[in-house]
Amino acid sequence: MDSAKIQALKTRLDGIAVEDDPALVRKKSRDFYWYSPVLKRVLDSVLGEIVVTPKTEDEVVRTLAAAFALDIPVTPRGAGTGNYGQAMPLAGGMVLDLHELSGIKDIGPGYVIAEAGALLGKIDAATRAHSGQELRMFPSTHRTASIGGFIAGGSGGVGSIRWGGLRNLGNVTRTRVVTMEAHPRVLDLTGDDIAKVAHAYGTNGIITECEVPLTVAYDWIDAIIAFDGMERATAFADALGREDGILLKELSVMGPGVGHRYFSQHGRFLTADQAAVLIMVAPHSASALEAFTRRHRGETVFRSDLIDAETAKSLPPLFELTWNHTTLVARRVEPALTYLQTLYPYPDHVAAVAKMGRLIGDEMMDHLEFIRFDSNIVCSGLPLIRFTTEERLDEIIRIFEDNGCLVFNPHRYTLEEGGMKRSDLGQLAFKREVDPKGLLNPGKMIAWDNPDFDFSDPRPYLFSQPAA
Amino acid sequence: MDSAKIQALKTRLDGIAVEDDPALVRKKSRDFYWYSPVLKRVLDSVLGEIVVTPKTEDEVVRTLAAAFALDIPVTPRGAGTGNYGQAMPLAGGMVLDLHELSGIKDIGPGYVIAEAGALLGKIDAATRAHSGQELRMFPSTHRTASIGGFIAGGSGGVGSIRWGGLRNLGNVTRTRVVTMEAHPRVLDLTGDDIAKVAHAYGTNGIITECEVPLTVAYDWIDAIIAFDGMERATAFADALGREDGILLKELSVMGPGVGHRYFSQHGRFLTADQAAVLIMVAPHSASALEAFTRRHRGETVFRSDLIDAETAKSLPPLFELTWNHTTLVARRVEPALTYLQTLYPYPDHVAAVAKMGRLIGDEMMDHLEFIRFDSNIVCSGLPLIRFTTEERLDEIIRIFEDNGCLVFNPHRYTLEEGGMKRSDLGQLAFKREVDPKGLLNPGKMIAWDNPDFDFSDPRPYLFSQPAA
Numbered sequence: 001m002d003s004a005k006i007q008a009l010k011t012r013l014d015g016i017a018v019e020d021d022p023a024l025v026r027k028k029s030r031d032f033y034w035y036s037p038v039l040k041r042v043l044d045s046v047l048g049e050i051v052v053t054p055k056t057e058d059e060v061v062r063t064l065a066a067a068f069a070l071d072i073p074v075t076p077r078g079a080g081t082g083n084y085g086q087a088m089p090l091a092g093g094m095v096l097d098l099h100e101l102s103g104i105k106d107i108g109p110g111y112v113i114a115e116a117g118a119l120l121g122k123i124d125a126a127t128r129a130h131s132g133q134e135l136r137m138f139p140s141t142h143r144t145a146s147i148g149g150f151i152a153g154g155s156g157g158v159g160s161i162r163w164g165g166l167r168n169l170g171n172v173t174r175t176r177v178v179t180m181e182a183h184p185r186v187l188d189l190t191g192d193d194i195a196k197v198a199h200a201y202g203t204n205g206i207i208t209e210c211e212v213p214l215t216v217a218y219d220w221i222d223a224i225i226a227f228d229g230m231e232r233a234t235a236f237a238d239a240l241g242r243e244d245g246i247l248l249k250e251l252s253v254m255g256p257g258v259g260h261r262y263f264s265q266h267g268r269f270l271t272a273d274q275a276a277v278l279i280m281v282a283p284h285s286a287s288a289l290e291a292f293t294r295r296h297r298g299e300t301v302f303r304s305d306l307i308d309a310e311t312a313k314s315l316p317p318l319f320e321l322t323w324n325h326t327t328l329v330a331r332r333v334e335p336a337l338t339y340l341q342t343l344y345p346y347p348d349h350v351a352a353v354a355k356m357g358r359l360i361g362d363e364m365m366d367h368l369e370f371i372r373f374d375s376n377i378v379c380s381g382l383p384l385i386r387f388t389t390e391e392r393l394d395e396i397i398r399i400f401e402d403n404g405c406l407v408f409n410p411h412r413y414t415l416e417e418g419g420m421k422r423s424d425l426g427q428l429a430f431k432r433e434v435d436p437k438g439l440l441n442p443g444k445m446i447a448w449d450n451p452d453f454d455f456s457d458p459r460p461y462l463f464s465q466p467a468a
Numbered sequence: 469m470d471s472a473k474i475q476a477l478k479t480r481l482d483g484i485a486v487e488d489d490p491a492l493v494r495k496k497s498r499d500f501y502w503y504s505p506v507l508k509r510v511l512d513s514v515l516g517e518i519v520v521t522p523k524t525e526d527e528v529v530r531t532l533a534a535a536f537a538l539d540i541p542v543t544p545r546g547a548g549t550g551n552y553g554q555a556m557p558l559a560g561g562m563v564l565d566l567h568e569l570s571g572i573k574d575i576g577p578g579y580v581i582a583e584a585g586a587l588l589g590k591i592d593a594a595t596r597a598h599s600g601q602e603l604r605m606f607p608s609t610h611r612t613a614s615i616g617g618f619i620a621g622g623s624g625g626v627g628s629i630r631w632g633g634l635r636n637l638g639n640v641t642r643t644r645v646v647t648m649e650a651h652p653r654v655l656d657l658t659g660d661d662i663a664k665v666a667h668a669y670g671t672n673g674i675i676t677e678c679e680v681p682l683t684v685a686y687d688w689i690d691a692i693i694a695f696d697g698m699e700r701a702t703a704f705a706d707a708l709g710r711e712d713g714i715l716l717k718e719l720s721v722m723g724p725g726v727g728h729r730y731f732s733q734h735g736r737f738l739t740a741d742q743a744a745v746l747i748m749v750a751p752h753s754a755s756a757l758e759a760f761t762r763r764h765r766g767e768t769v770f771r772s773d774l775i776d777a778e779t780a781k782s783l784p785p786l787f788e789l790t791w792n793h794t795t796l797v798a799r800r801v802e803p804a805l806t807y808l809q810t811l812y813p814y815p816d817h818v819a820a821v822a823k824m825g826r827l828i829g830d831e832m833m834d835h836l837e838f839i840r841f842d843s844n845i846v847c848s849g850l851p852l853i854r855f856t857t858e859e860r861l862d863e864i865i866r867i868f869e870d871n872g873c874l875v876f877n878p879h880r881y882t883l884e885e886g887g888m889k890r891s892d893l894g895q896l897a898f899k900r901e902v903d904p905k906g907l908l909n910p911g912k913m914i915a916w917d918n919p920d921f922d923f924s925d926p927r928p929y930l931f932s933q934p935a936a
């Protein structure tokens with residue numbers, strides 16, 4: 001953008017917060033892309049030119065109208081905690097920072113309506129205080145991420161063992177979306193239409209408001225069960241996930257030594273070679289969990305409800321050691337570590353985990369997240385990888401794929417290469433409608449940029465449009 | 469019992485309600501055994517001799533001590549809504565009526581503690597008023613059955629689509645049990661020990677208090693979705709059950725015509741040959757259900773939240789047309805109908821339903837209940853059968869079994885022949901401990917009466933002791 005354009009934009013956005021301070025713009029042009037040595041290399045120089053921070057939906061409408069008129073690319077940003085450079089403005093232009101759009105508009109039995117920039121932790125605090133309710137699921141960035149960013153850029157997390165993922169019908173009830181047109185429209189999407197914007201990185205409209213289901217909030221107990229060896233830990237977790245009467249919010253497995261080595265506080269509860277199952281369990285399911293653990297001869301090495309209050313307060317919530325946090329805390333100890341995102345093939349997932357461990361060997365340390373996936377208990381993996389070269393990383397991915405595992409490549413910034421979101425003709429048609437100039441988060445949807453895009457990809461995706 | 473014994477008992481039970489009025493004793497010696505033409509024939513003359521109605525656990529202890537001293541058989545009774553003659557005193561003696569033991573002792577986040585005779589509907593009313601909570605699961609006899617009777621004689625029901633059955637660890641947290649000894653002990657059973665009394669027909673101790681988990685109470689919406697043909701209805705229900713984000717409390721399928729013919733009120737919403745899916749859905753999942761129904765081209769013919777309040781009030785809750793209520797309402801129209809209880813083999817259950825329909829033909833009308841079973845969505849069946857002879861009924865059972873379906877024979881009154889509860893050496897050892905004279909509900913546990921009982925039965929049972 002030349003300075004005339006910037007001036008024109010500022011004039012049109014009179015009364016709306018507009019910032020072009022280079023340090024701020026730089027900061028707001030970044031997310032957690034540096035997790036990936038590949039993305040670190042590829043995206044390091046990406047920079048927006050201006051940051052606009054609307055406070056209301058009306059201001060969003062005015063901002064998009066101005067950007068449309070002036071042909072300015074717009075990359076929406078919630079809290080910038082994405083791992084794949086989703087929120088990074090590849091084509092420069094405007095970063096649309098939604099963090100001030102953070103009101104909680106309504107709470108009722110089983111639902112909350114919040115503005116897109118509201119932080120997940122803030123939403124949960126409000127719904128808990130209001131009526132003892134909480135979000136069905138949240139990323140481990142509960143404290144820092146926004147609801148709009150989660151829906152537009154996330155997939156699931158803590159709670160997915162019970163409720164599946166964001167991809168599932170019913171886990172988002174409604175999204176309100178502003179289109180990128182001369183006269184931006186405000187659309188309320190429900191049912192199957194939500195798929196048009198879910199995990200679309202903001203390429204299909206700016207979410208201003210979200211209605212999501214709530215469930216009952218319990219004082220979840222954090223528990224760590226230790227096992228000798230990964231196979232016993234995995235078998236236990238898989239069987240526990242299948243116990244319909246034991247209410248869990250989180251169920252993950254850390255390979256031998258991972259907990260001891262990388263968990264700064266909880267590490268001391270584990271020995272150097274124990275595998276660990278990390279659990280959030282409802283208090284009224286604790287005795288059943290105990291009985292089940294005894295059956296499997298697991299060793300309960302930590303229970304947050306059984307330690308003294310002082311110690312308890314000094315510990316982070318266990319979920320901040322799970323999902324993508326595992327990689328974060330491990331990288332604090334060994335900065336050369338990176339990770340993958342895998343889905344082991346049901347119903348042979350437990351065997352597949354063991355097999356991949358044998359095939360890759362010491363270059364990989366296991367980290368599994370058990371989830372409900374189309375009603376089956378399966379495990380996804382976020383294995384820690386000792387990074388050497390990008391070629392070797394690609395090779396490891398190929399080994400996984402050759403063995404029937406799905407890989408959602410966290411070292412790619414496009415929707416299609418990331419592998420979670422299917423681009424199909426429906427998505428494209430919707431984008432043509434709501435963003436005819438292709439100004440929303442440009443460069444993230446290959447199918448938009450490449451007229452020869454091959455839609456026939458047989459690969460299964462997490463997020464795809466339901467057949468009409 | 470001779471009159472001297474009765475007098476001796478009355479003396480020992482001074483201050484406890486004891487009744488020997490023949491009409492009352494007769495009434496309290498019956499349950500819903502007459503559902504089955506077989507049990508009707510076999511059990512019709514079963515009669516107790518005296519009814520004792522303790523009001524407190526202490527009175528239960530005194531009653532059992534007296535019965536032990538006098539060698540009087542004791543058959544516990546909750547509300548007498550069992551279908552298999554479970555609560556009928558085969559050996560005469562005492563009916564121990566627990567309906568006055570009905571206090572609700574504590575309600576907290578995720579749990580309720582109630583005395584055994586408390587009615588399920590009363591518990592739910594109290595927990596809903598207290599903190600918007602309700603039982604995870606209940607039999608369709610919600611209004612009339614007791615919590616103790618449910619645990620001792622039931623298996624699951626409304627809510628099992630989400631939480632599995634009573635058999636699952638965590639769906640009962642604790643049972644307090646009085647033993648049948650000279651000095652009866654009071655045992656608190658938790659974890660795996662609960663299996664000792666769950667679905668044991670009271671042969672292993674008298675339950676006085678139950679702690680069970682609660683979940684959040686919603687204003688469940690009753691919905692009926694109509695389909696042309698059983699196969700489409702079954703496929704829809706199976707797929708719906710697998711939607712992790714759509715919160716259901718009930719999911720059943722009625723074969724073509726069943727709803728129209730037998731549902732006195734809801735029948736008018738269905739045509740003479742439509743198959744129907746009966747659903748209880750949380751309000752905040754209603755729009756997702758709608759979207760899902762559209763995908764499957766189902767026809768929503770009834771929604772309790774969309775009709776006028778007047779009509780709504782005149783209708784029974786939909787769940788009173790499901791589970792064993794389906795047979796009840798069908799028998800009101802065609803008294804010659806009876807039923808079976810089946811479990812179709814996962815993962816081919818949908819195909820198995822169609823196959824059994826073809827094999828049995830017009831003698832059977834389908835009624836399926838979808839449930840979570842060891843974490844899989846499966847369907848159990850309560851098909852309506854046009855009864856001709858007992859031989860033919862047995863033959864139909866054999867056809868089911870020959871085709872890989874489990875049958876829980878509702879035309880048998882013993883635990884073993886009913887097929888839900890496994891008698892094993894652990895059960896027997898526990899019975900020896902808590903009921904050394906075999907006075908509790910005699911005649912219901914073959915393994916107790918037959919010294920040559922073969923424990924090696926390879927058949928899968930719903931309720932079995934976990935391996936130590």
Ligand SMILES: Cc1cc2nc3c(=O)[nH]c(=O)nc-3n(C[C@H](O)[C@H](O)[C@H](O)COP(=O)(O)OP(=O)(O)OC[C@H]3O[C@@H](n4cnc5c(N)ncnc54)[C@H](O)[C@@H]3O)c2cc1C
Binds near residue numbers: 116145
């Ligand atoms: C330590 C760590 C742990 C994590 N754990 C998880 C996890 O468990 N599960 C998980 O799914 N993810 C996880 N993530 C990724 C990320 O934190 C989440 O997806 C998070 O929800 C993103 O929210 P955000 O507000 O930071 O979004 P951002 O990063 O700001 O944005 C994410 C994407 O959504 C777009 N976007 C943001 N707001 C809007 C809007 N209002 N309208 C349209 N588009 C918008 C952005 O352009 C971007 O493409 C983790 C990341 C880290 C660093």
Ligand SMILES: Cc1cc2nc3c(=O)[nH]c(=O)nc-3n(C[C@H](O)[C@H](O)[C@H](O)COP(=O)(O)OP(=O)(O)OC[C@H]3O[C@@H](n4cnc5c(N)ncnc54)[C@H](O)[C@@H]3O)c2cc1C
Binds near residue numbers: 548549551615619909
């Ligand atoms: C129309 C209809 C629908 C039904 N639907 C279902 C259903 O959906 N799911 C289901 O599981 N069942 C169902 N049933 C069966 C029955 O209603 C339930 O199992 C019910 O929970 C039994 O409770 P009750 O209080 O009537 O027990 P009872 O019939 O009185 O007793 C059941 C058994 O438990 C024993 N018992 C009772 N109280 C105690 C105690 N305190 N301590 C030890 N033993 C005791 C009795 O001796 C007997 O063996 C249905 C029955 C009918 C008639």
